[in-house]
Amino acid sequence: MQLNIGSGILFLLTLGFVSSTALTVSLQPHETLCYYVLTVAKDSSIGFYFAVQSGGSFDIDFKVKDPEDKVLISGEKERQGDWTLKAETPGEYEFCFANGMSTWADKVVDFEIRVDDDFRAELPEVKKVSTGEKEPVDGMVFSVSSIEDKLNNMLRTLQYYKTRNSRNQHTVKSTEERILWFSLLEILLMCGLALFQISVVHFFFKGSRKQMV
Incomplete structure (x- = not known):
């Protein structure tokens, strides 16, 4: 679902278990784009990567907030970044890019958000030939x-x-x-x-x- 609100875009992603999204967006001068990721499990792992591909000096402002509106990471005039966050509180996490420092140059940004809710499927167990006991497939x-x-x-x-x-x-x-x-x-x-x-x-x-x- 995508909603246009002012200069920002709210993009809601409902993610379960392990999933990710990779997007390329273009920011006009003085424009802000915000993306929201919804986590359903506590202590989920969120991977966040971005890189400015073109425009101006290849820099952008960014900010990441948790569901309680607390700023987790932020930066100004950054060219790229790669982080792994621990989502201690389930809910919507906000990822915003701002091109406010630019007066005429558009910015093209590649970014990826990956959510791992620590879901692990149970692997089948095999029986030992000699004892008949079950053992996990560790290898x-x-x-x-x-x-x-x-x-x-x-x-x-x-x-x-x-x-x-x-x-x-x-x-x-x-x-x-x-x-x-x-x-x-x-x-x-x-x-x-x-x-x-x-x-x-x-x-x-x-x-x-x-x-x-």
């Missing part, structure tokens, strides 16, 4: 956890390279535009100087002819 649990950690690290690395690539492309385009305008200015100056020199030479020759007559 499988360890393997799954290891794969999950490696995938998360790979995802963070990809996000980092995506951010760096976007900023490098923006820098290259900006440099190309500056070179183009400086080249045009140089051509105009050269043409202006050539016309000025022709006018001066023409004036001197025209004056000398008059004196000879």
